[in-house]
Amino acid sequence: MPYGQASQRHSFGGNQTLRTSRVAVIGAGVGGLVAALELAAQGIEVIVLERAPTPGGKLRELAVGNARIDSGPTVFTMRWVFEEIFDAIGETLPAHLDLQPVDVLARHAWDGHARLDLHADIDRSAEAIGTFAGAAEARGYRDFCARAQRTYATLEHSFIRVQRPTLPQLTAAAGIRGIGDLWRLSPYTTLWKALSDHFRDPRLRQLFGRYSTYSGSSPFQAPATLMLIAHVEQEGVWLVQGGMQRIVTTLADLATARGATVRTGAEVTEVLVAGGRACGVRLAGGERIEADAVIANADAAAIAAGLLGRGAAAAAPGADRAERSFSAVTWSMVAETAGFPLMRHNVFFSSDYTREFDDLRRARLPAGPTVYVCAQDRDAAGGALRGPERLLCLVNAPAVGDTRPFTASEIALCEERTFTHLRRCGLTVHRRPEATVVTTPAGFERLFPRTGGALYGRAVHGSTTSFQRPAARSQVPGLYLTGGSVHPGPGVPMAAMSGRLAVASLLADLASMQRLHRVAMPGGMSMRSAMTGGTGSR
Incomplete structure (x- = not known):
């Protein structure tokens, strides 16, 4: 229901009637919106603050x-x-999103030939x-596909x-028969070495x-x-x-x-x-909104650094700046192109991959960047176009x-x-400053404060980093986390999954609090006191 209207009231036994829980969601990214949708579908009062x-x-x-122009994620998987x-929620995906499968996943180039x-x-x-x-x-590719599957x-x-x-829980869940499967994942081998x-x-x-850069990481360090x-x-x-923004709307x-x-x-x-x-949130103008639970769709390390106040800082572990994922420099533009037969997704690889990621590791813009x-x-079929077209060009950058x-x-x-590298590969982009928007790591920092412009949370470097992302339940009871910086x-799609995991955790905790109320003495515990008394920690 719209915020500000009277809440519904439900009876949970006895003579007491308790109001429906209210949840405040901070951030209208994919994770926050999925969480809000699923909570609202459960009849819970939700307010999303962006x-x-x-x-x-x-x-x-x-x-x-x-x-x-789509200027963030551009691939739907x-x-x-x-x-x-x-x-x-009782709906079907095709009724709301028109999805067209592609045959060519991406076109790749190394030079003009x-x-x-x-x-x-x-x-x-x-x-x-x-x-x-x-x-x-070709045989190696088939073996690789089988291993990836x-x-x-x-x-x-x-x-x-x-x-x-x-990692111990994952091992225990696999059982004796599954230990071999886990070992064959090569968790202690880098992606680059496994590819060899x-x-x-x-x-x-x-x-x-x-593919390691999909999580803002280096193939020489990622598992x-x-x-x-x-x-x-x-x-x-x-x-x-209609563009990736259709997902959001x-x-x-x-x-x-x-x-x-x-x-x-x-x-x-x-x-x-x-x-x-x-127990709620405070807005920049001083407005205070009470809530029984809060879901934060924000970078976990930024929360630990105080983005949402001192009380929330304990919700997630902090991260050293050196552990940040990559940022980017992007050019969103309308321009005419010539020479290269573009598909929807195109990658133009640098001539020295080792140096490129070494530059990034040393917090430098790559001297020879790979360009997406x-x-x-x-x-889906690509094809030639006449006249200007919409382009997003991206290179990785340090955060x-x-x-x-x-x-x-x-x-x-x-x-x-x-753009010199693109020309070497056969693509000429006739760009015009008035039809181009450039975003740098500093620009991404302004959009997403206290991240340095990191776009993927913590880099996945080393065999254990995937297990170091915070879970939906934070260390502050009643505060749940979602977004690309948390598990999974x-x-x-992963951010959407994190929204679902946050909802599952929150609903389980609400149910636990309601059970506590039902066994309370008559005239005793209210919903808010029950919620306040819970631990909620993982």
Whole structure:
């Protein structure tokens, strides 16, 4: 129901009547909106508070002239996550989102001659790889796909779908028979080293090593388990008709239709804590909103650094700046292109991958960047276009937006290197300053404070970092976490999954409090006192 209306009242036995719980959701990113939708569908009063003028969070859309350009995540995968969300609220995904499957997952280039398309069909990809690099590499690709599939199958139900497990819990859950499966995941091997088991051609190691950057990490430091991303894409990539922003507007509209309130331009500066428990929020203008629980769709490390006040700082473990994931420099533009046959998703690899990630590790903009180009007016089949088109161009950058913002000359040099590299690969972009919006790590820091511009939370470097993301239940009772910086990780479907995990935890705790009330003495415990008295910690 819209915020400010009278709450429903439900009887839980005896002569006492208790008001419906109210939940405040901080941040209208995908995780926060999924949480709000599922809570509202349960009849719980929900208010979503978003500091930006529009919902979306990192799934953002920029206006460039009259064009709207997806300038955050551009790839839609793991469709089943959203099918389950829509099914849970009595809806169907196709009724709300028009999704078009792509045949070419991405077009890859290394120079003006070396190009390779990766297809949704493994056989077609194997054939293309065989033509590109030889029969042995095609066989290595098939072996790699099988290994990525096994990795995903092992981790989907034991890790992705559950509250953050520890490594001992994961091992125990696997049982004696499953220990071998876990060991074969090569958790102590880097992704780059694991790729050398399958590919001799360094260009193919680059191609599949790039999946580590989906979590803002280096293939030279990320664990081999991230190869599961290759299987996720192999299972399907879709284009969202109307742009990725359609996901946000659909979730917000469905949540509102079920009674949730979404307030934009509402910056939360503090999670209110009383009796050791979250009890509401305070806005920048001083407005105080009471709640029985709070869900924070914000970077966990930023919360630990005091983004939401001192009381909430204990909710999540802090992270050293060196542990941050990558940021980016992006160009959202409307421009004419020539020379290269763009698909929707295109990757132009650097000539020295080791140096590129060494530059990033040393907090420098890469001297030779790999460039991602999303050509948003190309359909699933690609094809030539006449006239200007909408483009998002992106290179990885260190997350130093709060400590050492890059100068205008450094960004200009990065731009020159980026578009010179594209020309070497055959793509000329006729860009115009008045039709281009540039976002740097400092810009992402302004959008997402106290992150340095890190876009994926904590980098997945080392064998245990996946187990170090905070779970939905925080260390502050009544405060729950969602978003790409918490378990199960970054990306649109993972953020959506984290929203579901936060709701499951919150509802379980509410049910526990209601059970406590039912056994209380007549005239004793109210809902708010029961909630205050609970521990809620993991």
